[in-house]
Amino acid sequence: MCGIVGYIGEEQAAPLLLQGLEKLEYRGYDSAGVAVYNGERLDVAKAKGRLKVLNNLLDGGKKMQGTIGIGHTRWATHGKPSDINSHPQTSVSGKFAVVHNGIIENYRALKDHLIRRGVNFTSETDTEVVAQLLEYYYRGDVLDALIKVLQRVEGSYALGVICEDHPDELYAVRKDSPLIIGIGNGENFIASDVPAILSKTREIYRLADNEIAKITRMAVTVYDLDKEIVSKEPVHIDWDVSAAEKGGYEHFMAKEIMEQPKAVRDTISPRILGGRIVLDDITLTPEQLKGLRRIEIVACGSAYHVGVVAKYILEKMTKIPVEVDVASEFRYRTPIIDDKVLVLVVSQSGETADTLAALREAKRLGARVLSIVNVVGSSIAAESDDVIYTWAGPEIAVATTKAYSTQLAVVYLLAVYMAQALGTISDQEYTDYIAQLEALPDKIETILQHKENIQYFASKYFNAKDIFFIGRNLDYAMSLEGSLKLKEISYIHSEAYAAGELKHGTISLIEDGTLVVALATQKHLFDKMMSNVREVKARGAVVLGLTTDDCTEIEKETDFTFKIPQACDIMLPSLAVVPLQLFAYYVASMKGCDIDKPRNLAKSVTVE
Numbered sequence: 001m002c003g004i005v006g007y008i009g010e011e012q013a014a015p016l017l018l019q020g021l022e023k024l025e026y027r028g029y030d031s032a033g034v035a036v037y038n039g040e041r042l043d044v045a046k047a048k049g050r051l052k053v054l055n056n057l058l059d060g061g062k063k064m065q066g067t068i069g070i071g072h073t074r075w076a077t078h079g080k081p082s083d084i085n086s087h088p089q090t091s092v093s094g095k096f097a098v099v100h101n102g103i104i105e106n107y108r109a110l111k112d113h114l115i116r117r118g119v120n121f122t123s124e125t126d127t128e129v130v131a132q133l134l135e136y137y138y139r140g141d142v143l144d145a146l147i148k149v150l151q152r153v154e155g156s157y158a159l160g161v162i163c164e165d166h167p168d169e170l171y172a173v174r175k176d177s178p179l180i181i182g183i184g185n186g187e188n189f190i191a192s193d194v195p196a197i198l199s200k201t202r203e204i205y206r207l208a209d210n211e212i213a214k215i216t217r218m219a220v221t222v223y224d225l226d227k228e229i230v231s232k233e234p235v236h237i238d239w240d241v242s243a244a245e246k247g248g249y250e251h252f253m254a255k256e257i258m259e260q261p262k263a264v265r266d267t268i269s270p271r272i273l274g275g276r277i278v279l280d281d282i283t284l285t286p287e288q289l290k291g292l293r294r295i296e297i298v299a300c301g302s303a304y305h306v307g308v309v310a311k312y313i314l315e316k317m318t319k320i321p322v323e324v325d326v327a328s329e330f331r332y333r334t335p336i337i338d339d340k341v342l343v344l345v346v347s348q349s350g351e352t353a354d355t356l357a358a359l360r361e362a363k364r365l366g367a368r369v370l371s372i373v374n375v376v377g378s379s380i381a382a383e384s385d386d387v388i389y390t391w392a393g394p395e396i397a398v399a400t401t402k403a404y405s406t407q408l409a410v411v412y413l414l415a416v417y418m419a420q421a422l423g424t425i426s427d428q429e430y431t432d433y434i435a436q437l438e439a440l441p442d443k444i445e446t447i448l449q450h451k452e453n454i455q456y457f458a459s460k461y462f463n464a465k466d467i468f469f470i471g472r473n474l475d476y477a478m479s480l481e482g483s484l485k486l487k488e489i490s491y492i493h494s495e496a497y498a499a500g501e502l503k504h505g506t507i508s509l510i511e512d513g514t515l516v517v518a519l520a521t522q523k524h525l526f527d528k529m530m531s532n533v534r535e536v537k538a539r540g541a542v543v544l545g546l547t548t549d550d551c552t553e554i555e556k557e558t559d560f561t562f563k564i565p566q567a568c569d570i571m572l573p574s575l576a577v578v579p580l581q582l583f584a585y586y587v588a589s590m591k592g593c594d595i596d597k598p599r600n601l602a603k604s605v606t607v608e
């Protein structure tokens, strides 16, 4: 996600800002920019692409003079990656410059409000609304203007702000998106994360939600929204630099597993307004929905596993036939596609060659393409008729976790949205599904709070040679993801199997001590699953059962049990996947594997 840096002191700001942004590159971004007060006005430089483009443009910062400034690496959410959409965003007169991490959820309404009052906007970003509102409310005091702005905007934000009328004041604001203040000697810093300032200071303040910091060279004053001063205790950072880039986690995968509640919340919340699902992202009309003969889902790897989950859910909710295919097979099987088929493409990177080729084949055959993508402006997004972005932020670890979870969240949003438009669910069901969706992030958080139970089980079986994942219906779909996660990062052979299919051959592989992970979250199939558990137990298997926390029967059948919070059947995959991710992570960690960069794998497979 985006990276923020800011500096006020006696040194030239631009070189320090660029060095700080370099330390935040791990967060993933698609453009960068800096703004510095040069003695007369705010000098702004920004560029799409890697940080080195900006560095070269500014000759390492030498081309910008001034000792106060802000900088930003942008992970696009609203508006494609471009120079004009890069931060800092400025107000119409150039008086204010703003950098932002997060999402202003009501930016559209605020933007329309200002446009009606004659304010000219230049970018597609939500962030520009903050800069324009600051100028709109400014009457000489930046803090007063900021407080007024914060009373209007909704969403998540970490903000860095400078104003050309007050060149000795740097402002920082935090709500939901982390922001720290680095305390120096005659100089102070702001940053999204510790790595950006660790070379300059180890003393920091961590801003809490709804706190505003007014920062000068000699002082940091923190206020609440009532303009009351808040006392802050400095925190000493004793991380080593490499650890800091992972936010203190040992691996990016661990960090991204833990970021899932926020990623799912960021993906869902802006699309539930006034108790209704609002998918402004798509132009598919209810008439076009009613005219669909079939939905065809194409993707690869974990994204394909999302498609398998989506098949069960979309067919159940919309009564539209759904097929799902790995993209590399779809293209070569002469698929029956026409304009009455909606092709749903799922891809975290938006650059997977097989998936992009399948998309192009589907369009050539006349299909309408709707894609679920995590990287704004990626090739798959650009070539789709409609795109619903997951707002997981950049995912660094090769093994996907938070992007997968946000893809599931979009599948739920889409399924409920379509079912309501098609009239295949009642108004009460619609309301109930929305409530269930909004409850997901906290339930994921609950599971993460019990992660040591999974760690304990992994410690007993990380030397296993073969591990089977079995399940029925949505639990089978989850078995696919659980097995792939384990294989990808621990290199242990694993298979996912439809539990009812095991007895048709593969059960011959079960012998004394074989580890089987039995997913049994779907209540209507619980008894059938227990029969399958008894089948493998009878042949010597050790069974880890995964079910919901209201189930009391499973302990009689399994050797170990992990329980997840209850939810409606279609949303249980979002909860079941978390222990599966944790199991794979802990096993691989105990085996000493290169978790973030597994052998033979790439984060985005851009070759066929």
Ligand code: AGP
Residues within 6 Å of the ligand: 300, 301, 302, 303, 346, 347, 348, 349, 350, 351, 352, 355, 398, 399, 400, 401, 488, 602, 603, 604, 605
């Ligand atoms: C998942 O952990 C793997 N990294 C891989 O299967 C991945 O899901 C697949 O390559 C598809 O990538 P995409 O979502 O970027 O298209």
